[in-house]
Amino acid sequence: MPRDRWLSDEYIRERLSIASKLARSFRVDEFKVMFFVPVGDERICDLAEELGFNVCRERRELIICVKR
Known part of the structure; x- marks a missing residue:
């Protein structure tokens, strides 16, 4: 994981695009x-x-929902 904030954000964005x-x-912990x-x-x-995901914050669980 990159130490620079910009690089770490790019790393996360890349992983989110793969997840989509x-x-x-996904729950955030997953x-x-x-x-x-x-x-x-x-x-x-x-x-x-x-990035255009629906993020549902329910019951103290953060869920990343893929938009269809």
Whole structure:
């Protein structure tokens, strides 16, 4: 994982684009484990929203929903 914030954001965006091709929804903790992303949940959700994902914040679970 890059130490520079811009590079780490790009790394996460790349992983989110890969996740979007899987066409399923992910809880943020699942996403972090699958793609080895050691960043706070809110940062991942913010970047996911920037990329056009639906981010559902329900029952204290952050879920990244792939838009169809």
